[in-house]
Amino acid sequence: MGAIELKNVTFAYPNGFVANENLNLLIESGERVAIVGQNGAGKTTAVKLMNGLNKPTKGDVLVNGINTKDKTTAQISAFVGYVFQNPDDQIFNSNVKKEIEYMLRYLKLDQKEIDRRVSRAVELTGMSDYLEMNPYDVPYSTRKFISIAAILAIETPYIILDEPTAGQDMQGIKVLSTLMDVLKDEGKSVITITHDMEFVTDNFTRVVTMADKQIIADGSATDIFSNQNIIKQAKIKKPQIGELASEVGFGENILFRKEIVELLSKY
Template identity: 60%
Template structure:
């Protein structure tokens, strides 16, 4: 079955710290899911369980029909790619091309396939002009795109993005939104950890809120951002338009400017 499943999962670090407790979750191939919550909620630990970087202390994690306990991280990562928040934690090659080509070569793809995958990934992220550059000599925002391209090049079934919009400008964020649309067309599942609530509400229908090691809510963006108790416990904030809508008494489920205008227009029409 093509899905990621966490089944009664706990994760405890070697020092004894319990980071995740009783996580139950299913993410199907092709879904776009945002995971939100304050720092320390357990988000990063949870997604690292999905690609085998972490192995559950209790319970089971399945990627398709693979129990991650029975496979190496490299074997699981072929299906679930993970892009680190800080690109400097991931990059180690001396050219952008070699960085993107590294994993396809690791999985024994032909050089023709490698070049095809590198070019396609670079085009999606608009970084083809940097392929001959040293990745440590290009802007931070472009380095982030290099690390995403490096994972895209192995053609994973699921892609995990850790704070992808951090440090990005409007152009970079638009490229990321386009990436999500391309991946949806390819039926690649995307799991994103982010504190950027505007990016969440504009690009994700399904939102998972975490707090204190647990999943506390799993629903649509409107369901999550309209409930005060979820906002308070997960310590996230509404979007700017959501805050304005709530303060004007227009409702707590407004997510973006278009929805705010629509509600205001309907009020004017009624009057």
Template identity: 65%
Template sequence: MSLEVKDVSFAYPNGYVANENLHFTIEKGERVAIVGQNGAGKTTAVKLLNGLHKPTKGDVLVDGINTKDKTVAQISQYVGYVFQNPDDQIFNNTVKAELEYSFKHSKLTDEEINRRVERAAELTGIQQYMDMKPFDIPYSIRKFVTIAVFVALDTPYLILDEPTAGQDINGINRLAELMDILQGEGRSVITITHDMEFVADNFSRVIAMANKRIIADDSARNIFWNNDIVAESNISKPQIGELAEDIGSDNKILFRHELLEYLTRL
């Protein structure tokens, strides 16, 4: 059970090459952050994962299924993609209808569908909004509505595009708790984000991209403490890491408790 990207390149119809020779595997239950500046190829890469794009070269395999052989709808049963802007995905009259819509052609019983919808609403904290029109609720909550759809569908792989955008600290904490639960169930979470604090706090593996290619695939600690990678991918080091570097630590510190321990020893 894994998501495999095998020597994949992608060019748009106008000839623009967005990805070159991507090669990586995401195992069941992994959490992976894909980072890099705008134009690095991150969004195109994740759209290859759920079949929105088909490789110009190479193959993407989802649990052994080649995305070239399936429709986007078929692949979406395995790989859920939550857009950065929830307004690009929501189209039903109520939040509850939005969660139920994906089961329209399902063979599941009504009882099972209700169970999944209720659990997804609980995990994402949207129970009180279920009978409301989606566009009458705050933007940050609408983002959780789109996440809840794929939580209910139980997709093995979930892609989150800039999930912390528009979220306050409570929303970010809920995201972190939700990812812990999904990972505990053996589901993989992939994010593309510019929020390096969120990456450092929640993702042990980071893929750094620049100029349409993968330039590094390593632990968050090793990525953020490699100044060449940070510079080439044009990302920022998390604040605690920057502070640790400023005071001369070479211990690859990323977290507050690590910095406190270091300062205590000094």
């Protein structure tokens, strides 16, 4: 089995600003991991270390045993796909189909393989009605799925999604959840940065919490959201279900929809 491993990693920008300090993290193949914390905690910088966009100032980042210091970002991107928070930072082709197949042509895959991968990515993201359209002629929420489809087509073993639910309606969030289930069944890892705690509790069993440039907790959603010290230090909120359960006296450990449904069914 492969893994992404951060070993005593510190990252500082050229101006000397330290964005991450002494990060130690192991994400194995097939895991689904949410990374949470307030803005400025170092989340995006940390995941950019995983795909080679950032190189550690100290320590090492290993992707399937390969040290990112020894490879270009393009070489690491064959293993770790990264979907930007803002799709406009990623999309540059004149129509949706060209955007999805761009990297496949860059990799010089044959047409049959390109068609297979594009078809699969389109099916998973629901982009079939937009293929001939300019990406900037479709709604922002749809553009996010265009950028996701482009990364899915590369078929990397690790996929990073930065704030995937931002701007999405319930249908979009449902598509994301289904997509992650498909990727898990295929043994692929999904790493997500998000402020959407409902999305976290509905879809992730492992939650990595960051604050002040460091990882302060790594555990189950129940472990993280039932610990008031972690919530306070990371400046995050409980999921709405958890807040409601606390307010009506059901206790601090009720976090999931299924838990409150089971509890209410007893009355």
